[in-house]
Amino acid sequence: xxxxxxxxxxxxxxxxxxxxxxxxxxxxxxxxxxxxxxxxxxxxxxxxxxxxxxxxxxxxxxxxxxxxxxxxxxxxxxxxxxxxxxxxxxxxxxxxxxxxxxxxxxxxxxxxxxxxxxxxxxxxxxxxxxxxxxxxxxxxxxxxxxxxxxxxxxxxxxxxxxxxxxxxxxxxxxxxxxxxxxxxxxxxxxxxxxxxxxxxxxxxxxxxxxxxxxxxxxxxxxxxxxxxxxxxxxxxxxxxxxxxxxxxxxxxxxxxxxxxxxxxxxxxxxxxxxxxxxxxxxxxxxxxxxxxxxxxxxxxxxxxxxxxxxxxxxxxxxxxxxxxxxxxxxxxxxxxxxxxxxxxxxxxxxxxxxxxxxxxxxxxxxxxxxxxxxxxxxxxxxxxxxxxxxxxxxxxxxxxxxxxxxxxxxxxxxxxxxxxxxxxxxxxxxxxxxxxxxxxxxxxxxxxxxxxxxxxxxxxxxxxxxxxxxxxxxxxxxxxxxxxxxxxxxxxxxxxxxxxxxxxxxxxxxxxxxxxxxxxxxxxxxxxxxxxxxxxxxxxxxxxxxxxxxxxxxxxxxxxxxxxxxxxxxxxxxxxxxxxxxxxxxxxxxxxxxxxxxxxxxxxxxxxxxxxxxxxxxxxxxxxx
Amino acid sequence: xxxxxxxxxxxxxxxxxxxxxxxxxxxxxxxxxxxxxxxxxxxxxxxxxxxxxxxxxxxxxxxxxxxxxxxxxxxxxxxxxxxxxxxxxxxxxxxxxxxxxxxxxxxxxxxxxxxxxxxxxxxxxxxxxxxxxxxxxxxxxxxxxxxxxxxxxxxxxxxxxxxxxxxxxxxxxxxxxxxxxxxxxxxxxxxxxxxxxxxxxxxxxxxxxxxxxxxxxxxxxxxxxxxxxxxxxxxxxxxxxxxxxxxxxxxxxxxxxxxxxxxxxxxxxxxxxxxxxxxxxxxxxxxxxxxxxxxxxxxxxxxxxxxxxxxxxxxxxxxxxxxxxxxxxxxxxxxxxxxxxx
Numbered sequence: 001x002x003x004x005x006x007x008x009x010x011x012x013x014x015x016x017x018x019x020x021x022x023x024x025x026x027x028x029x030x031x032x033x034x035x036x037x038x039x040x041x042x043x044x045x046x047x048x049x050x051x052x053x054x055x056x057x058x059x060x061x062x063x064x065x066x067x068x069x070x071x072x073x074x075x076x077x078x079x080x081x082x083x084x085x086x087x088x089x090x091x092x093x094x095x096x097x098x099x100x101x102x103x104x105x106x107x108x109x110x111x112x113x114x115x116x117x118x119x120x121x122x123x124x125x126x127x128x129x130x131x132x133x134x135x136x137x138x139x140x141x142x143x144x145x146x147x148x149x150x151x152x153x154x155x156x157x158x159x160x161x162x163x164x165x166x167x168x169x170x171x172x173x174x175x176x177x178x179x180x181x182x183x184x185x186x187x188x189x190x191x192x193x194x195x196x197x198x199x200x201x202x203x204x205x206x207x208x209x210x211x212x213x214x215x216x217x218x219x220x221x222x223x224x225x226x227x228x229x230x231x232x233x234x235x236x237x238x239x240x241x242x243x244x245x246x247x248x249x250x251x252x253x254x255x256x257x258x259x260x261x262x263x264x265x266x267x268x269x270x271x272x273x274x275x276x277x278x279x280x281x282x283x284x285x286x287x288x289x290x291x292x293x294x295x296x297x298x299x300x301x302x303x304x305x306x307x308x309x310x311x312x313x314x315x316x317x318x319x320x321x322x323x324x325x326x327x328x329x330x331x332x333x334x335x336x337x338x339x340x341x342x343x344x345x346x347x348x349x350x351x352x353x354x355x356x357x358x359x360x361x362x363x364x365x366x367x368x369x370x371x372x373x374x375x376x377x378x379x380x381x382x383x384x385x386x387x388x389x390x391x392x393x394x395x396x397x398x399x400x401x402x403x404x405x406x407x408x409x410x411x412x413x414x415x416x417x418x419x420x421x422x423x424x425x426x427x428x429x430x431x432x433x434x435x436x437x438x439x440x441x442x443x444x445x446x447x448x449x450x451x452x453x454x455x456x457x458x459x460x461x462x463x464x465x466x467x468x469x470x471x472x473x474x475x476x477x478x479x480x481x482x483x484x485x486x487x488x489x490x491x492x493x494x495x496x497x498x499x500x501x502x503x504x505x506x507x508x509x510x511x512x513x514x515x516x517x518x519x520x521x522x523x524x525x526x527x528x529x530x531x532x533x534x535x536x537x538x539x540x541x542x543x544x545x546x547x548x549x550x551x552x553x554x555x556x557x558x559x560x561x562x563x564x565x566x567x568x569x570x571x572x573x574x575x576x577x578x579x580x581x582x583x584x585x586x587x588x589x590x591x592x593x594x595x596x597x598x599x600x601x602x603x604x605x606x607x608x609x610x611x612x613x614x615x616x617x618x619x620x621x622x623x624x625x
Numbered sequence: 626x627x628x629x630x631x632x633x634x635x636x637x638x639x640x641x642x643x644x645x646x647x648x649x650x651x652x653x654x655x656x657x658x659x660x661x662x663x664x665x666x667x668x669x670x671x672x673x674x675x676x677x678x679x680x681x682x683x684x685x686x687x688x689x690x691x692x693x694x695x696x697x698x699x700x701x702x703x704x705x706x707x708x709x710x711x712x713x714x715x716x717x718x719x720x721x722x723x724x725x726x727x728x729x730x731x732x733x734x735x736x737x738x739x740x741x742x743x744x745x746x747x748x749x750x751x752x753x754x755x756x757x758x759x760x761x762x763x764x765x766x767x768x769x770x771x772x773x774x775x776x777x778x779x780x781x782x783x784x785x786x787x788x789x790x791x792x793x794x795x796x797x798x799x800x801x802x803x804x805x806x807x808x809x810x811x812x813x814x815x816x817x818x819x820x821x822x823x824x825x826x827x828x829x830x831x832x833x834x835x836x837x838x839x840x841x842x843x844x845x846x847x848x849x850x851x852x853x854x855x856x857x858x859x860x861x862x863x864x865x866x867x868x869x870x871x872x873x874x875x876x877x878x879x880x881x882x883x884x885x886x887x888x889x890x891x892x893x894x895x896x897x898x899x900x901x902x903x904x905x906x907x908x909x910x911x912x913x914x915x916x917x918x919x920x921x922x923x924x925x926x927x928x929x930x931x932x933x934x935x936x937x938x939x940x941x942x943x944x945x946x947x948x949x950x951x952x953x954x955x956x957x958x959x960x961x962x963x964x965x966x967x
Contacts, residue, residue: 046880101672140853214873325802349868378709496638532635532923594631
């Protein structure tokens, strides 16, 4: 296809240039004009971080073919803070602490700008509705709403512009003060460069071939046709790994590309470095692989049974890790109990959904140091593993952590950095890989799905005598952080309660599902969901207030934990009391008393939502002002 | 009425920094020309606000303003190891070590000024970019003090390392799990208020009150940001998010199928910060990143039960699941009523 000649006004400047017709407006802005402030988060119009103004209308630039911008006036996040002076809204984001990882923020600022243009007097509920097309994974949105309200009030003269300034710390101590985030100006203005925004001269683009099978032997890989393509510099497979291949946070069971067999759909098998991403994609399609499908196993309970398919030869029972905790004699504890309750719980796999998909660059520097720049949450460990994989001394491996557009544990795994390093070594040129959203979702770790059986025995007065828990988690195809997750899950499973008899077993199991790994709250979320649900079931049976039941069993200062550790100060009682007071909790047993509660509709409760009912007519509002 | 409200609560605990292993971190500090502070340590933002926290800590320890603190990049070839960004360990492991390194750098500068002014080192104070000797007229800017030090051949630098007194747990075959997995523990509690639409099965979380011990809040707004974000992530898992697989293939490969909380799904989060200082580290700080997520899901499930008498054991509590559970409860209640009538 021939290039199109695009004439448009972009951030107030006339632009006239040739553009590839397959580009989206987002690609043209980011790749051709290097306006990387607006990000790509999903490529499907769902997250909103690519939002720009086209002829003054908020548009998702990932959905717009570049040709549609012919003759248009396009304004990106860069247009808002010309010459470094932030807009009122950007200053309000800074002041309110509305940015965390910052990756959604350029789009969020654009959407908020549009909201206040549409209705300069929008109330909080209307602001929420107008930001409904933009996803933020870090902030919980609350400080974003605060920021938009602050900007609205400053713009309308209801509060002075000084409200946007730093909290006064002239009295000396800065600890305990709401010092504005030092990274916020770069985030609200789109100036911060994440790995996917970085370019290096002579840089090649990487694409990855991924497994379509959950479990299959790789019979052969033929890269001849791919390598022969014009613009392709290198194609790598596991055969190119010079050292001892294997990474993982606890067990090094994962090769940087599948070796001999694939264990899950989406596993990397080969990678291509080419002059541009499109050529690399075409080369990936030209790689020929012959697979011999193997029987897969998808259910962790089935995987533990004899005769199940074996995912890793070193673990013929498919158990990645079992963690036991034993205190006292649980059977005796249940025998003594007045009431014994047993229930089963399950939790699902969860995607981290950080707005920044994985991305990274690698190059070999003037001292032959293999350097990887990526949003890695653990560069220290990654360099140890990579050094072994590429057979270099640690001093010849360097990791630089680029700004992380959300992690939540999902960027602790060295899932793609090995391929980048190898391609940089092969080509002696800088290489860059940027995942699509789909690639990120199918190939990276999830929160462990769990199945838990929990038995608890209590006395009539509420004292817990015994707790027995068994949790089986689907760890997926590789170990990643499974061992650590099982350990933390077990240690914290019984909750912050003094219980004389405890038996806990957590199991992480290999299957041919997407691997599970580190995720904020690391196993403790799964086990304490069960324990805290069960405590309410018990409170109802005993006719006891749920706070009271927890108080009766709470660890106190100097308690001994279920791992037999003596700890010092225990702040649990303070936390219980603070929550009870702040919420105005009305004491009583949890006997479905919602309909008769007297503590609902507290001042700190938001109104409930009925979609689409809160847009107001800005003209009327203004008149009412 | 189709919409019913209820409340539920849950408590929680969590360990700070790496689990059942020795954790460690290191930092370098320099009081630079012009009186700014330069901190180099293996840390980068993952969004939690650690750079700002470290700037506040260095500013507090050295006596400069937070905006005059420069933090070097996280780079294995250029910065000392501070290990990973996770495990709710950043403020605890890196905050504490930056405090220690800053103290050493400051001590170098103070020793020079004490000698110059013939004043006891204990009488030298710093703050707001100035350094002075108590009960004297000696008072100069930090920038001037750095120049004095350099004229005497001293560059005011410091370095520190911070490690935990922790152990593995006995989790081998036949083990009982005994050990010291952490040296700092935190506790929390949350109340959730929900509204359940019994016609559509939809659950709205209208409010969460969240009280969490953080040891000492360096930046309260940042702590609130962590709590608000953690609560909303947990609500995602409680009510809507589900990475589904069929025969090894995901059926939720994008945000059209994998549903995340958006601005209309979030409750008002009311954070209550509890400060029970850690007695071991130099600052008393602990952590908040992960602990704030733990009690939310059971608090929401307990609240749903309070509202409609239906308990969800299998996450997420989607509208479909809530409706099915309501139908089942109605059948059960009807059967009980018939039995009672007979």
